[in-house]
Amino acid sequence: MNLLTVNRATIRFGGLVAVNDVSFEVPQGRLFGLIGPNGAGKTTCFNLITGIYRPTSGDILFDGESIVGKKPHQIAAKGICRTFQNIRLFGDLSALENVVVGGFLRHRSTLPEALALMPRAIHETEGLVEYAMHLLDTFGLAHEANSRSRDLDYGNQRRLEIARAMATKPKLLLLDEPAAGMNPMEKIGLMAQIRRLRDEFGQTILLIEHDMKVVMGVCESIFVLDHGAEIAHGPPEEIRNDPKVIEAYLGEPV
């Protein structure tokens, strides 16, 4: 079954059509790549899916239900969570607190219970902290748990963003250029980690990546955007030899 269906989505900013009549489907359990040159409209696609922008026309279905017009936090609650291309951590909060914010989405205790410090709220907090520590550990960040997230180095900040998104227990994880700014060694490590998320936890992932080589290595399905419109769609072998893709990435080795 398709977890996410984007059906002829279009968004205009004044005269600019940033995403033009784009349709694709992300099946359950798939690692799906979204690529294209700079300014192609990839991030805008994410903003449409997560409810930050509303499509000018078209529909987006998640789990068989339209999510167009829903607020970002409602969409997050339905099970879509993302990372940001330009890292957006909660800078003054610790790495641990950042992850707990993600985990808090699934909380059960009420605000009055917390204000009165009732046992349920305390136990829930303890559970969330434990879960967050576990996630930090998975991403190799356990030793940085109490560091202010703004003070982490670049690669760790990127990993922390993924851990924070994973804490919401998303059905669909959107990663916006998670390897940007990393050196080749770090990139390989991160891609292996993303792969593991899919293989071990069955996580469905939609991955934006500028670096074609990286995407080819991990994704089983790739969608190529250029100037807001689809130019190719298929498994990596097909994409690699597609003349339109080669043209769009003019000069860049594929």
Added chain:
Amino acid sequence: MTTARIWLVRLLSLGAVILFLWLLQTKISPALGFLDNRLIQIGLLYATLAVSLNLINGITGQFSIGHAAFYQIGAYTSAIVSIHYYRTGTIEPWVWLLLMIIVGAVAAAMAGFVVGLPSLRLRGDYLAVVTLGFGEIVRIIIQAQESLGGSYGLTVSASNSDAPLKIAPMWMFAALAIFVIAVCRNLLKTAHGLPFLAVREDELAASAMGVNTTLTKVTAFVLGAAFAGMAGALFSHYEGFITLKQFDMNQSFLILAMVVIGGTGSITGAALAGFFLYLLPESLRDLPDVSGYAVFGFAISVVIVLIVSSKTRRYVRLTSPGAGQTLFMIFGLVGVLGALFMGFWIWSQEVPRMTQFSVSVLAVGLACAMLFTRKRMPNLAGLGWIVLCFGAIIALTYPAIQGLQSNAFTSNLLGEISYRAGNLRFPLFSATLVVVMLTRPQGLLGHHEFSWDWVKKLFGLPHKSKELAG
């Protein structure tokens, strides 16, 4: 923690609070004079107000600067209810006052809801303008209402008497401050505080992580306003007479200054700043008169020393060990001894007990922080630098005064001027704010909170590392 242990801790702390309130009411308060009682009571009210504004401004990051309006709504609403419905002798005064505090909280919370709504669309300075405007609207509406006393003020009395109602006991001020601080602390101690902090840090990212930012911001406004409304109700039943001036824009800015100085986001900082920043100008009331020469001579030397010290600061090695650091540490020691001497000497002066007490506490605190903490070497050297600057200011003031007196132009201008020190307290207060903001823009405590683990860490004792911000 097991549930049984949580309840045990709860019971013990509740017992400790009740014991403290009882001691305060029956032992400490009667031993102090009227003025000292008043300083403590109003100081506690300001601590409450600062902590409540900190919830909106510091923790949730919504720049609201009309906080006195909520304080005012609580004060006037509860006063009107008392005037109409309270009959002396029918109900215990403190029980009635508790009811009025609830009335004030509800009225202010509704106002907080209304003011919170624009915060959903407005950010930063725009929101600030709206909240400021709201404060003025409330004030003007009351001014135009004769039934609310208009600009003359409103006597809070029972329905069967004309005498002003002054029924707020000391313990209630402390209880309210403790209550508000505890609620805010609890919020940050559990995961429920994190959405508020997340909204402050990055609203868009927070909403993408599933935080309902609308609900969070409005909740912060409603809670913060309700706390201020409680303080207002307590205040009106303490004074027995309320006027518009007690809730004007100056009041809003004073509360805001307390939050900023304490460290935006720190409950501990807001509470301490609220209490002591009120005490500071009040303690300066009885200073002797000073001449215009002295004031301007002092100001000139402060400016000179600030400029010179900021230019030379980077050549001074305060943090790396060496001869320079040792020299400054000696100055620092002089500063500590001087502070301790002040803390001792103040008890021989004719000033309120509260002032004597605070000066001593601050002096001992400074001495402990300087002498026994892990980073004592650079800290002491840093203090030495400040002591040196102070010394330079005092040394420069005298020649500056002489210069002003001998110059025909300035002596014409300043010769006639003499300042009542009581009127200088607010300029002094403002100067303190400026200095704090220049030297520590994040506020005295930054985002830090008081905790025993923090104290242990400071003094190099074994401690457990913190988990959540709380």
